[in-house]
Amino acid sequence: MKTVREKAGLYSESQRISNTIRDFTEGIPDARSYLEKLSEIRVKSGIKDEIGAEKMMMEALEKVEKQLKKPLMRSDKKSMALLQAEFDVINKKLGIRKEDLPKLEEKVELDIAKVQLEEIKQDAKEAIETHKKRQGAKAADIEVDVKSLDMRNFL
Numbered sequence: 001m002k003t004v005r006e007k008a009g010l011y012s013e014s015q016r017i018s019n020t021i022r023d024f025t026e027g028i029p030d031a032r033s034y035l036e037k038l039s040e041i042r043v044k045s046g047i048k049d050e051i052g053a054e055k056m057m058m059e060a061l062e063k064v065e066k067q068l069k070k071p072l073m074r075s076d077k078k079s080m081a082l083l084q085a086e087f088d089v090i091n092k093k094l095g096i097r098k099e100d101l102p103k104l105e106e107k108v109e110l111d112i113a114k115v116q117l118e119e120i121k122q123d124a125k126e127a128i129e130t131h132k133k134r135q136g137a138k139a140a141d142i143e144v145d146v147k148s149l150d151m152r153n154f155l
Contacts, residue, residue: 013112014105017045031061031072031083051094060086
């Protein structure tokens with residue numbers, strides 16, 4: 001799936017999200033505004049936070065800011081390392097390991113591709129049925145093997 005996207009010059013879903021985050025957060029100086037913007041992007045993209053990671057990240061930020069007794073600035077590498085350590089604790093708690101991320105990304109891409117192919121398959125079926133209704137008896141010679149529309153043929 002990845003090579004098909006690369007050959008077509010299309011971004012993967014994770015690359016698209018990454019580019020969106022980069023574009024919309026480029027000038028944000030503090031970590032709180034950055035996390036709030038991430039939340040806004042997530043909501044607008046229709047991505048659900050089913051495990052409550054966003055809330056945990058904000059709590060980690062509050063903990064670090066409480067230690068620092070000032071707002072956490074993204075340019076403060078030492079303080080950002082404290083926040084990253086808190087995020088690592090959250091990831092460990094959630095069972096997310098950095099080395100698993102490429103596999104998870106690939107799984108998400110495959111799931112998205114399957115959904116898209118199912119939508120294409122449904123659209124094709126509807127178009128064929130509409131065409132048959134319009135053509136009436138003339139369309140009797142149009143036969144499409146639904147199995148040829150199976151997503152595994154495209155993956």
